[in-house]
Amino acid sequence: xxxxxxxxxxxxxxxxxxxxxxxxxxxxxxxxxxxxxxxxxxxxxxxxxxxxxxxxxxxxxxxxxxxxxxxxxxxxxxxxxxxxxxxxxxxxxxxxxxxxxxxxxxxxxxxxxxxxxxxxxxxxxxxxxxxxxxxxxxxxxxxxxxxxxxxxxxxxxxxxxxxxxxxxxxxxxxxxxxxxxxxxxxxxxxxxxxxxxxxxxxxxxxxxxxxxxxxxxxxxxxxxxxxxxxxxxxxxxxxxxxxxxxxxxxxxxxxxxxxxxxxxxxxxxxxxxxxxxxxxxxxxxxxxxxxxxxxxxxxxxxxxxxxxxxxxxxxxxxxxxxxxxxxxxxxxxxxxxxxxxxxxxxxxxxxxxxxxxxxxxxxxxxxxxxxxxxxxxx
Numbered sequence: 001x002x003x004x005x006x007x008x009x010x011x012x013x014x015x016x017x018x019x020x021x022x023x024x025x026x027x028x029x030x031x032x033x034x035x036x037x038x039x040x041x042x043x044x045x046x047x048x049x050x051x052x053x054x055x056x057x058x059x060x061x062x063x064x065x066x067x068x069x070x071x072x073x074x075x076x077x078x079x080x081x082x083x084x085x086x087x088x089x090x091x092x093x094x095x096x097x098x099x100x101x102x103x104x105x106x107x108x109x110x111x112x113x114x115x116x117x118x119x120x121x122x123x124x125x126x127x128x129x130x131x132x133x134x135x136x137x138x139x140x141x142x143x144x145x146x147x148x149x150x151x152x153x154x155x156x157x158x159x160x161x162x163x164x165x166x167x168x169x170x171x172x173x174x175x176x177x178x179x180x181x182x183x184x185x186x187x188x189x190x191x192x193x194x195x196x197x198x199x200x201x202x203x204x205x206x207x208x209x210x211x212x213x214x215x216x217x218x219x220x221x222x223x224x225x226x227x228x229x230x231x232x233x234x235x236x237x238x239x240x241x242x243x244x245x246x247x248x249x250x251x252x253x254x255x256x257x258x259x260x261x262x263x264x265x266x267x268x269x270x271x272x273x274x275x276x277x278x279x280x281x282x283x284x285x286x287x288x289x290x291x292x293x294x295x296x297x298x299x300x301x302x303x304x305x306x307x308x309x310x311x312x313x314x315x316x317x318x319x320x321x322x323x324x325x326x327x328x329x330x331x332x333x334x335x336x337x338x339x340x341x342x343x344x345x346x347x348x349x350x351x352x353x354x355x356x357x358x359x360x361x362x363x364x365x366x367x368x369x370x371x372x373x374x375x376x377x378x
Contacts, residue, residue, distance in 0.1 A: 028301020079270035085295035089242025117327035147180035157195035176207025194258035224261035236266030
């Protein structure tokens with residue numbers, strides 16, 4: 001399997017979802033795809049319920065993040081509502097010892113990799129550089145610089161080759177990042193060195209206020225073969241298809257065949273970040289069309305069709321979501337801000353004279369505020 005899309009121009013965000021690999025329709029109907037089905041043959045009803053639970057809990061974390069920012073508890077939050085299937089499906093396709101390199105929006109990747117409640121909020125609150133040890137989760141600190149993580153992932157993958165193991169690296173980025181040089185340079189190196197890396201492009205239709213059809217006249221997955229990288233265009237609101245696509249891509253890389261590229265066609269239901277107002281650049285009708293493709297209601301419908309979704313299960317998932325939300329809130333509300341000078345404590349592994357000089361200058365700067373306050377008091 002190499003490409004499951006057709007290279008037709010993209011002009012309409014509402015209709016550009018047909019040339020994608022899919023296993024579950026928006027109405028919850030399970031459809032056959034011989035190329036994808038074999039990658040999820042082991043996904044039975046309990047496994048499907050687990051994927052649904054993951055997505056519900058992720059949406060609840062995201063809802064709490066937005067609310068905490070609006071309350072002044074967080075400085076910023078990048079919502080991921082609508083992209084739960086892409087994040088959970090692909091992350092669950094990784095092995096525990098594979099290494100993920102996410103952007104700032106992949107809350108679901110961190111969740112699937114074992115992040116704790118405080119890990120979602122303390123960095124956005126400004127309390128920590130990174131709220132988890134990357135080697136505890138085998139997940140890099142979320143990258144703010146657009147596309148930079150693609151290079152990091154390829155470098156890590158080249159290290160895997162030299163270590164002689166069969167791990168895989170995965171780079172997550174949005175459609176906007178594909179216009180950055182970093183992503184294209186990363187694909188050059190990955191292809192040239194046959195690095196075991198999977199590129200996951202979450203095409204959520206908007207690079208802040210720029211629609212994808214402006215920066216990509218043809219499907220983004222069509223770019224990868226130009227670098228010698230096999231690609232697949234998958235329905236990013238279908239968690240089962242996303243899991244299957246990731247398993248295919250990871251298997252391709254793990255067997256020594258080099259990189260693979262996934263374009264997950266999805267939609268960002270909320271703002272780019274909580275500092276953004278999407279109503280200024282997109283219309284309500286477009287949002288409602290995509291709301292009808294909600295990844296959570298899609299899998300709920302599938303489970304109901306199979307007789308595997310009842311009130312008891314729904315209540316159990318809701319209780320789990322409530323409990324997790326309470327822990328996330330408690331982590332934000334209970335955060336203790338450290339002394340300003342400690343911002344330099346964990347920047348380098350070993351102390352050095354340059355760091356000592358920075359500490360001296362920063363200390364003098366902070367002392368200036370104390371002197372000013374003392375002068376005013378007098």
